[in-house]
Amino acid sequence: MKLPIYLDYQATTPVDPRVLEAMLPYFSVHFGNAASRNHSFGWEAEAAVEKAREEVAELIGASPKEIVFTSGSTEAINLALKGAAEMYRDKGRHIITSQAEHKAVLDTCKHLERQGFEVTFLQPDRTGRVEVAAVEQALRPDTILVALMWANNEVGTLNPVREIGALCHARGVLFFTDATQAAGKIPVDVEADQVDLACLSAHKLYGPKGVGALYVRRRGPRVRLVAQMDGGGHERGMRSGTLNVPGIVGLGAACRLAREELAADAAHAAELRDHLERCILEGLDQVHLNGNRTHRLPNCLNLSFAYVEGESLLMGINDVAVSSGSACTSASLEPSHVLRAMAVGDELAHSSIRFGVGRFTTREEVDFAAERVIAAVRRLRELSPLYEMAKEGIDLKTVHWQGGH
Amino acid sequence: MAYSNKVLDHYNNPRNVGALDKSAPDVGTGVVGAPECGDVMKLQIRVEGDRIVDAKFKTFGCGSAIASSSLATEWIKGKTLDEALGIKNTQIVEELSLPPVKIHCSVLAEDAIKSAVNDYKHKQGK
Numbered sequence: 001m002k003l004p005i006y007l008d009y010q011a012t013t014p015v016d017p018r019v020l021e022a023m024l025p026y027f028s029v030h031f032g033n034a035a036s037r038n039h040s041f042g043w044e045a046e047a048a049v050e051k052a053r054e055e056v057a058e059l060i061g062a063s064p065k066e067i068v069f070t071s072g073s074t075e076a077i078n079l080a081l082k083g084a085a086e087m088y089r090d091k092g093r094h095i096i097t098s099q100a101e102h103k104a105v106l107d108t109c110k111h112l113e114r115q116g117f118e119v120t121f122l123q124p125d126r127t128g129r130v131e132v133a134a135v136e137q138a139l140r141p142d143t144i145l146v147a148l149m150w151a152n153n154e155v156g157t158l159n160p161v162r163e164i165g166a167l168c169h170a171r172g173v174l175f176f177t178d179a180t181q182a183a184g185k186i187p188v189d190v191e192a193d194q195v196d197l198a199c200l201s202a203h204k205l206y207g208p209k210g211v212g213a214l215y216v217r218r219r220g221p222r223v224r225l226v227a228q229m230d231g232g233g234h235e236r237g238m239r240s241g242t243l244n245v246p247g248i249v250g251l252g253a254a255c256r257l258a259r260e261e262l263a264a265d266a267a268h269a270a271e272l273r274d275h276l277e278r279c280i281l282e283g284l285d286q287v288h289l290n291g292n293r294t295h296r297l298p299n300c301l302n303l304s305f306a307y308v309e310g311e312s313l314l315m316g317i318n319d320v321a322v323s324s325g326s327a328c329t330s331a332s333l334e335p336s337h338v339l340r341a342m343a344v345g346d347e348l349a350h351s352s353i354r355f356g357v358g359r360f361t362t363r364e365e366v367d368f369a370a371e372r373v374i375a376a377v378r379r380l381r382e383l384s385p386l387y388e389m390a391k392e393g394i395d396l397k398t399v400h401w402q403g404g405h
Numbered sequence: 406m407a408y409s410n411k412v413l414d415h416y417n418n419p420r421n422v423g424a425l426d427k428s429a430p431d432v433g434t435g436v437v438g439a440p441e442c443g444d445v446m447k448l449q450i451r452v453e454g455d456r457i458v459d460a461k462f463k464t465f466g467c468g469s470a471i472a473s474s475s476l477a478t479e480w481i482k483g484k485t486l487d488e489a490l491g492i493k494n495t496q497i498v499e500e501l502s503l504p505p506v507k508i509h510c511s512v513l514a515e516d517a518i519k520s521a522v523n524d525y526k527h528k529q530g531k
Binding site: 226307308309311315316319326335341345346347350382383384385386387401402 | 413436437438439440442445446447465468471518
């Protein structure tokens with residue numbers, strides 16, 4: 001077993017060797033510009049891009065013409081939300097999203113607010129899920145767009161996408177879903193789920209960084225977007241800029257593998273995730289699951305270790321790469337906005353760790369990680385005045401704290 | 406974030422972890438910070454005459470908070486109360502090479518010293 005161990009698959013994934021192999025010729029041998037129409041270099045590149053487009057489409061149940069290549073999910077989100085808002089602004093100015101979305105959605109929505117749009121930021125339930133009833137209640141005659149993620153990147157909670165899609169279609173409102181964490185991890189079908197716009201990113205599914213895609217529905221309804229990048233009119237005018245051919249080939253190969261191996265990947269991840277959870281819960285008391293036990297990604301586990309601060313825990317398990325929702329791991333000194341939106345309480349937010357397993361995770365690695373986590377939590381609890389007070393029977397909520405920052 | 410070697414050393418081998426009898430008349434206890442802020446420090450001193458003869462701490466917080474409080478107990482042991490009150494957070498920042506986002510950890514450690522000394526003085530009716 002090689003150290004350190006990588007258990008942060010929601011942050012990014014290694015490129016699958018088969019993906020890398022598919023990409024390599026497109027750097028130096030088939031290096032043509034996919035927009036070059038008058039020689040074989042361009043034709044080869046274009047053919048490779050179109051094959052990749054088919055693979056991406058097939059993974060999510062779309063048609064190839066509905067796929068727009070981007071630099072990743074953040075760009076796809078910006079294009080989808082700003083592009084739709086600008087296109088349909090005469091129809092209405094109201095957008096619905098949730099407080100648990102990724103910053104790319106939240107900050108794009110805040111940008112749109114400054115442009116004169118009104119945005120409703122729904123609060124998710126305590127598991128991070130936005131129920132369809134909450135969306136229905138927020139809908140207004142001037143609502144043009146609902147933007148809710150398929151799977152949450154911090155806690156892995158799945159939104160009821162199919163129900164939300166059906167609601168939006170019944171009301172004639174566009175539905176965008178950020179499928180960055182879902183694509184390749186769980187079945188995604190934009191037809192069955194009635195999604196109009198969806199994004200995904202190659203590096204979350206064993207492809208390279210810097211490339212992703214936006215799905216734009218062409219029929220029932222046909223979705224139109226105002227381009228956010230002006231130039232040569234690539235990607236049907238929706239995203240100008242010379243195509244990242246090797247990256248796109250990598251995205252296509254990654255999507256093909258994700259489709260072919262989805263069931264096996266998901267079963268492998270769920271088994272290891274459940275094993276990790278079981279080991280930790282057997283070894284420690286006062287551990288809380290953040291997220292939804294029923295509706296969640298197979299590869300994500302977010303736990304709060306009461307009385308232990310997240311960053312100090314990360315320091316104690318430095319051979320295991322994970323993420324924390326603790327404020328101390330962010331420059332802003334604010335704990336995770338997702339856990340805050342879920343109202344888990346700031347002290348538990350400060351104590352949270354996200355574990356992500358994936359295609360290349362082994363049981364041996366999970367056992368090692370569980371052991372290290374248990375040992376570190378026990379040590380830090382011995383160091384924790386909160387644990388001491390709790391053991392003395394003091395209710396921490398009744399304590400009058402002074403000098404907090 | 407990269408930690409300085411001194412922070413790592415205090416995190417891995419914290420000095421003076423533990424608790425003193427908080428009801429004892431010669432013990433002063435300071436608890437500062439709040440769980441929802443991600444930092445709580447408890448610092449205790451035992452005083453003979455005017456001198457701190459023992460110090461213990463427990464900290465809920467990041468590695469820099471643990472290191473700041475560990476260092477604080479090390480520094481105040483053997484000092485007079487007035488000398489301990491003279492310790493400034495900037496000295497802790499310097500000793501541990503804390504980055505700007507961690508300066509609040511050193512402030513909390515300074516507050517913890519003051520709070521423990523004040524508690525002792527209060528008990529003594531001073």
